[in-house]
Every structure is written in C-alpha cells, then in structure tokens.
Amino acid sequence: MNVTHSIIVLVFMIGLAVAGIMISKGVKTSSDWMVAGHSLGIVPLVGTYFATIISATSIVSYAGYYYFNGWSGWWNCGGTLLTSALAALIFAKRLRRVSRITLSDYIEDRFGRPHATLAAVIILIGTTALTAAQVIGGAIVLQTVTDFSKLACTAIITVIFIGFTVIGGMKAVAWTDTICSLIIIVGVWIMAFVLLGKVGGFGAMSEQLYELDPNKLQPFSPAIPPALAFSWVVTWGLGNFGAPQFVTRFYAAKNPEDAAKSQGFTGIALLAFYIPLMLIGLCGSLLLPGIEKQDMVNPILISTFLHPVVGGIMMAAIMAACISTADSLLLLCGTTFTNDIYSKYINKEADDATILRVSRITTLVVGLVAVGSTFFINDAIMWIQARSVTTVSSVTCALVMVGLLWKRANAQGAMACMITGLITALSWYAMGQPFNLMPLVPALVVGCIALFVVSKVTAPPPAEKVDAFFPPENELVGE
Amino acid sequence: MGVIPMSLVFMWLFYAVMGILPLLVLLAQQRRDGK
Numbered sequence: 001m002n003v004t005h006s007i008i009v010l011v012f013m014i015g016l017a018v019a020g021i022m023i024s025k026g027v028k029t030s031s032d033w034m035v036a037g038h039s040l041g042i043v044p045l046v047g048t049y050f051a052t053i054i055s056a057t058s059i060v061s062y063a064g065y066y067y068f069n070g071w072s073g074w075w076n077c078g079g080t081l082l083t084s085a086l087a088a089l090i091f092a093k094r095l096r097r098v099s100r101i102t103l104s105d106y107i108e109d110r111f112g113r114p115h116a117t118l119a120a121v122i123i124l125i126g127t128t129a130l131t132a133a134q135v136i137g138g139a140i141v142l143q144t145v146t147d148f149s150k151l152a153c154t155a156i157i158t159v160i161f162i163g164f165t166v167i168g169g170m171k172a173v174a175w176t177d178t179i180c181s182l183i184i185i186v187g188v189w190i191m192a193f194v195l196l197g198k199v200g201g202f203g204a205m206s207e208q209l210y211e212l213d214p215n216k217l218q219p220f221s222p223a224i225p226p227a228l229a230f231s232w233v234v235t236w237g238l239g240n241f242g243a244p245q246f247v248t249r250f251y252a253a254k255n256p257e258d259a260a261k262s263q264g265f266t267g268i269a270l271l272a273f274y275i276p277l278m279l280i281g282l283c284g285s286l287l288l289p290g291i292e293k294q295d296m297v298n299p300i301l302i303s304t305f306l307h308p309v310v311g312g313i314m315m316a317a318i319m320a321a322c323i324s325t326a327d328s329l330l331l332l333c334g335t336t337f338t339n340d341i342y343s344k345y346i347n348k349e350a351d352d353a354t355i356l357r358v359s360r361i362t363t364l365v366v367g368l369v370a371v372g373s374t375f376f377i378n379d380a381i382m383w384i385q386a387r388s389v390t391t392v393s394s395v396t397c398a399l400v401m402v403g404l405l406w407k408r409a410n411a412q413g414a415m416a417c418m419i420t421g422l423i424t425a426l427s428w429y430a431m432g433q434p435f436n437l438m439p440l441v442p443a444l445v446v447g448c449i450a451l452f453v454v455s456k457v458t459a460p461p462p463a464e465k466v467d468a469f470f471p472p473e474n475e476l477v478g479e
Numbered sequence: 480m481g482v483i484p485m486s487l488v489f490m491w492l493f494y495a496v497m498g499i500l501p502l503l504v505l506l507a508q509q510r511r512d513g514k
Contacts, residue, residue, distance in 0.1 A: 085501045
C-alpha cells in the first residue's frame, strides 16, 4: 500500500461525491433526472460521453496492450473515433430532433412498442451485469491502492457512485463524469511526459523501439493484421450506435446542433486520451521490458517510475474511469426500467413525481443488486458482461443506423433484424467466434439483410413513423 | 525519427482525419450558416 496514493484516491472520491450531491440540487422533474431536462451543453456532453466510453479497462488494459503490440495495437481505439465521427456528421443530430429519453423510445417511435420492449429487456439484463462488472473492477483498483478489505472497498464505491446517481440522475452523472474526464486526461498526459522524459523524448523512443522490434513501428503486425484491425474498427465503430448509454446522451443535449458538435469535440478528446496512453505503453516496453501480464503493465509502471503524488493522480484517474462508467450504466438501468417498462406497462397513469420517485428507488435497488451479486455470482456476471455489449448492439445498432438513413425500413423488417441479429450473435459465441471475427460483424450483416428483405416485401411504414426522423430535403443540406 | 515508416505516418493521418475532421466540418457549416 502507498499512503500517498491512498490519500489522493480517497480525497478524489469524496470530492466527487460532494460535487455530485451539490449538482443534484437542481433536479426537480423526471426529465431533469433522466436526461438533465434536455439541457446539457457541449462541455458536459463531451465529458459524460468520453467518461462513459473510457472505463478502467481502457486505461489499465490498453496501456498493456500497446506495451506488447506497439502502434498496431492502436486499432483497438479506431472504432470509438469512427462512432464519434459518424455521430457528429450524421446520427446525433437526427436522433436529437425528437426529444425523448432512451434508445427504446427511439425504437418505439420509429418501429413500434414490441420492438422497444424486447430491446428494453435485453438492455436491462446486459446493463445490470455491466454495472456489477464495473463495481468489481473498481473494488479491485481500490483494494490495490488502499489494502482495505474487498467488502470495505465495495462499500466505499457503492456509497459514492450509487449516492449521487440516485439523487442527481443524469445532471449529477454528466458533471461528475466531466470532472472524471479531466482527471483521466491530465493523469495520462502527466504519466506520458514523465516516461517520455526517461527514454529521451519521442525521437529517441522511436529509435529504441526500432532496435528492439521494428514491428512496433508498423501500423499492422503479425498479431494484428489488417483484417483484424478492420474488424475492430467496424465492430466498435458501428456497434456503439446500439449502446443505449450513448443514445441517452444525445437526448440529454439541449439541441440537435450541440449533440452533433459535442461528438466532434469528443473525437479530439479521444485522441487526447489515446495518444498519451500509447506513449505510456511504448515507453514502458523500453524502460521495463519483461512484464508478462497485460493488466499489470500500467500499475507496475506507476509504482516504479512515478513520484507518489503523480502516481496518486494516475490512480485517481483509473478510479475516475471506473466510477464514471459505472454511474452511467446504473443511471441507464433506472431510466430503462422506469421509462420503458414501469410507465408503459405497470403504471401508465403515473404522474411525474411518482416517476421520479420510482426512478430513484429502482436505481438504488438495481445498484444494490449489482453490488450484492458481485459477492455471490462473480463468474456469471463476468460471463454476461463480456457478451452483453455485443449482444445488445447486435439487436439494436442496425435499427439506429438503418432506421435513420432508410425511410423504407419498417416494423416487420426491424423485428426480423432484431431476432436474426440476436440469434446470429449468440450462435457465433457458441461456435467459438470463427475466423477471429467478433460476433457483432456477422450479426450486423445478417440483421441488415433481414431488415432490407423483409421491409421490401412488406408494406412501407406509415408516414407518422418516419417524418420526424426525415425532415424535408432543404433542411438536410445543412447537416 | 528516420526509423518511422511512411505507413505509420499514414495511419496517424487516418486517425487525425477521423478525430478532427468532423469538428472542422461542423464548425465550417456553422460559419456558413451564420449561427
């Protein structure tokens, strides 16, 4: 245990909780809680999107990945950049034209309620497991830093991130995520500069890497050939459009223009994160060769080369990444249950105060279930969470992209797409992922074919299902 | 620095375009529309 690291991380976590609760004061309605009253500007939108997509795994595991693979490893971030580029130029504005709350809302508006309910159930299962996985990861990081027991670490994380998420909803999550984003970016840049200084600068680093292994300076390597790199970029670049936590953030924007522009700035924020992370991995491979476990690279580099205060900031950055992803997923669980199931099926006449109360109670219960389950069904959680992102996206991402680009896509085609996409993804997992392809790629191909064919052989969708998403041509020119 | 292959430079350019170009396009459109 490093006392300085422990103090910095604990002070950061307490400060974050206090900030979250202070921000929560403005939350009066269910819309405030679920989508910050559709009021978020560019700064919190970039902050919350960035912090949601960057998890503790991104910092800890990816640095190790770059350590082993050099520049060719960088393709694993290509998908996130592609998502933001496409969202900025095409999808964010089109989604935000309608003031709704969740991905299921979009699916209901565009295709129908049965589709939305199927998506909501799959999202709820997958997201609860993902939240639990983030708690497990956060507890491990905190345990490493402080030497507290697993129970104590889990309790600290639970109180902090469940607390401000339940009270403040999207508003608190968005602004605390923005604080976390700053900590993450500052942390990785400081660490990158320290390590770069130790190897003699960028030029010296490149020359030493060339002498060590020229493949580390190649955009592709034997371990990461072009086909695999392309598969990653497509999988995550398109698959993220089916991730409900991102769609909700477009709806939280105060207008369609800010939704699009925030994605433009997110591209730059992602570069500002992945560049220093790559430098950390590359410098680490020169300064301390021989580390065998990918996940241990970053922690060992922090403890070996960084001043305790700088190391503490970096550990706080890892914790920030963990909490900011966990709070967004937890918020999504509460929002999905209340908005997509409770108010549509259980209590259709619920007033706003009731919906707000149920949202908070649901979030608290789901949060406690997620945390509690980490003590009993750890393996099952990790099994589900490893598949949940792909599985949810295989059901939803084609509906988002094709639904916003092709007027002729209809409800029958969408249902065929969801079912075939889900079956293909699960079958691909069962077959052991042939050809090294991630399941989302075949699921997306099969789903899109089903969507196209079934839509074509059935009646076109009614105009009221389509018009809101496809404004007149003269409005599209400015997009 | 002479050890950096052109293929890696192209990869950097590809990422720079994907990360920065969308914002530049949006800002140019905003300027054109006078918003």
